[in-house]
Amino acid sequence: MKLYHTSKSCLVLGAGAAVLASTLFWSTPLIASDYSISGESNTIFRMRRTIDDKKLLPAYEYLHLNMTDNRSDGTGLSLHIGGWGRTDLGDSPTSDSADGDVQYAYVTYRAPKDNTAVTFGRQFVSEGVAAERIDGLYLRNDFLYGLSASAFFGNSVITEPGSAVQNQGGTFVYGARLSQSNKKYYTVGLSALKGETENNGKYREEEGIDLWVHPLQQIDLTGRSTYNSITNGWMEHSYLVTYAPLSSIRIGADYAEINFKDYLYNMTNPALSVINPVWNANDKMTAAGGSVAYSGLGNLMVSADYKYYSYDKSGHANYFGGKASYSLPQSFVVGGSVHRMDGVVDKLCYNEYRAFASKKIGQADLTLDAINVNYDKKINGVTNSYAVTGAAGYEVNRKLRVGADVEYSKNPDFDREVRALVKATYTFDTNSAAEGGTKK
Amino acid sequence: MKNKIVIMSTLLLMLSLLYACANTNSLPRVHPEDVRSLGMPRPNCSECHTDSWSALNHRAPNYLAKHRFYAASSRQVCSMCHTESFCSDCHTRKDEIKPSDKFSDQPERWLPHRGDYFSQHKIDGRINPVSCVKCHGRQNNQRCATCHK
Numbered sequence: 001m002k003l004y005h006t007s008k009s010c011l012v013l014g015a016g017a018a019v020l021a022s023t024l025f026w027s028t029p030l031i032a033s034d035y036s037i038s039g040e041s042n043t044i045f046r047m048r049r050t051i052d053d054k055k056l057l058p059a060y061e062y063l064h065l066n067m068t069d070n071r072s073d074g075t076g077l078s079l080h081i082g083g084w085g086r087t088d089l090g091d092s093p094t095s096d097s098a099d100g101d102v103q104y105a106y107v108t109y110r111a112p113k114d115n116t117a118v119t120f121g122r123q124f125v126s127e128g129v130a131a132e133r134i135d136g137l138y139l140r141n142d143f144l145y146g147l148s149a150s151a152f153f154g155n156s157v158i159t160e161p162g163s164a165v166q167n168q169g170g171t172f173v174y175g176a177r178l179s180q181s182n183k184k185y186y187t188v189g190l191s192a193l194k195g196e197t198e199n200n201g202k203y204r205e206e207e208g209i210d211l212w213v214h215p216l217q218q219i220d221l222t223g224r225s226t227y228n229s230i231t232n233g234w235m236e237h238s239y240l241v242t243y244a245p246l247s248s249i250r251i252g253a254d255y256a257e258i259n260f261k262d263y264l265y266n267m268t269n270p271a272l273s274v275i276n277p278v279w280n281a282n283d284k285m286t287a288a289g290g291s292v293a294y295s296g297l298g299n300l301m302v303s304a305d306y307k308y309y310s311y312d313k314s315g316h317a318n319y320f321g322g323k324a325s326y327s328l329p330q331s332f333v334v335g336g337s338v339h340r341m342d343g344v345v346d347k348l349c350y351n352e353y354r355a356f357a358s359k360k361i362g363q364a365d366l367t368l369d370a371i372n373v374n375y376d377k378k379i380n381g382v383t384n385s386y387a388v389t390g391a392a393g394y395e396v397n398r399k400l401r402v403g404a405d406v407e408y409s410k411n412p413d414f415d416r417e418v419r420a421l422v423k424a425t426y427t428f429d430t431n432s433a434a435e436g437g438t439k440k
Numbered sequence: 441m442k443n444k445i446v447i448m449s450t451l452l453l454m455l456s457l458l459y460a461c462a463n464t465n466s467l468p469r470v471h472p473e474d475v476r477s478l479g480m481p482r483p484n485c486s487e488c489h490t491d492s493w494s495a496l497n498h499r500a501p502n503y504l505a506k507h508r509f510y511a512a513s514s515r516q517v518c519s520m521c522h523t524e525s526f527c528s529d530c531h532t533r534k535d536e537i538k539p540s541d542k543f544s545d546q547p548e549r550w551l552p553h554r555g556d557y558f559s560q561h562k563i564d565g566r567i568n569p570v571s572c573v574k575c576h577g578r579q580n581n582q583r584c585a586t587c588h589k
Contacts, residue, residue: 064525220495222509252502269581271588356547371555411556
């Protein structure tokens with residue numbers, strides 16, 4: 001749903017949102033005994049100059065509201081709304097001087113038994129093969145013998161309603177997942193998703209099996225295999241396993257196989273379409289990797305990781321490196337990483353370095369973050385790309401925080417680019433203490 | 441037709457029985473313990489849990505890669521500590537600010553597209569286009585279309 005098309009309508013909507021927020025806020029004492037209301041408002045100003053010398057000064061408002069039933073067993077109805085709006089105070093990067101979006105807006109009911117949930121509205125459904133944003137209905141329930149079932153249906157939330165049909169990403173989508181689990185050892189799920197085009201044609205047909213196996217407390221295996229019934233081929237097999245022989249050591253391994261023609265079927269993004277000549281449509285990517293992390297030195301954590309990418313028709317690449325971080329809870333964190341990407345073509349060869357630190361001093365906090373990518377071969381005459389960000393924040397009180405950051409970067413596409421951002425975050429929660437704290 | 445009615449009725453009856461006999465308590469809507477009070481930016485669930493939830497150690501190096509499987513299997517567990525806005529910080533549908541720009545004061549947090557991602561996306565997209573698909577394959581791609589027509 002496109003929210004606004006003009007500055008005027010943006011102002012109207014912004015005023016409406018402000019009235020709604022203030023109405024909820026001031027009416028809080030009247031309904032606080034039955035419902036708790038929590039929310040967050042982020043007001044953001046950005047400043048940057050484009051390559052064609054436009055001076056961009058967009059102002060954003062991100063608003064999240066949750067209204068939750070206060071029943072002691074934590075069940076009942078709740079309402080969740082989140083969205084953002086933007087208006088340009090300077091030049092506009094596009095033809096629209098204002099824009100916005102409703103990210104989610106749904107009502108959900110949770111029953112005291114069997115994890116029964118019914119959710120209606122704009123929501124993000126994550127069930128087996130489905131990771132979809134829909135305007136529709138979602139249902140789930142636990143049954144006997146560790147069985148659980150969920151189902152959903154609705155309209156795909158498309159990005160640009162006004163665009164050509166082939167760019168909209170389907171219309172009606174529905175799916176379900178059935179799982180059986182033993183809480184101590186495993187969960188296995190079967191799921192399916194179908195999407196239709198505007199004229200009821202097949203757009204997507206995907207089925208999958210997902211696993212979560214933990215035969216011992218030290219071992220945890222997760223993964224999924226997904227099949228495309230339209231192309232009659234496996235889209236992916238992706239599995240990760242973790243072994244923790246000691247509480248301070250974790251060893252991870254992962255394996256994935258992706259068939260491009262099956263996975264990239266019916267993408268609306270031309271860059272990711274299976275017909276993009278950048279990759280071979282019949283190619284198959286295999287990725288395998290591992291990692292080791294050690295956290296036995298107090299607040300210090302060190303890790304090393306490796307990943308191997310191979311393609312049936314387009315060579316291979318290695319990505320490897322290490323990370324270290326030291327953190328004092330709520331007070332100080334410092335860290336860094338070094339990685340090397342080593343591909344068969346020059347463009348895929350680079351070293352990547354990152355260092356960051358953040359320190360809280362009383363009500364204030366300071367952050368520095370630097371990322372450097374060093375390409376083996378010049379891209380647009382540049383081998384050394386970097387971005388340095390300095391940020392500062394101040395907690396005015398428990399509810400209000402203000403902050404600002406400046407980023408300086410040089411890269412193959414921009415020479416000495418400076419960006420700035422100013423942010424004010426206001427959070428409110430009428431009844432968090434009774435629940436053991438607010439959610440993040 | 442008669443067979444189909446019998447099969448459907450049997451399935452419905454079985455489902456009703458399974459539902460009626462399940463009678464387990466739902467997970468609490470909010471995690472009983474405020475994990476942030478434990479003093480860590482990311483919790484290690486195995487510090488308290490010894491069952492399957494112990495796997496949800498957010499400090500594990502491959503937790504980011506695994507979280508999609510946990511969310512696709514047990515989303516209700518995630519929602520005990522996270523509101524929808526936490527997911528939408530990164531899983532946006534149509535957003536103009538990179539997550540790493542919105543939260544530049546949280547350098548330890550896993551956020552996609554840090555640094556100069558305009559140059560980097562050409563490399564990441566070539567190495568593994570699938571990594572872009574979930575967010576930009578069928579939606580949230582109007583900015584991609586500016587160049588990729």
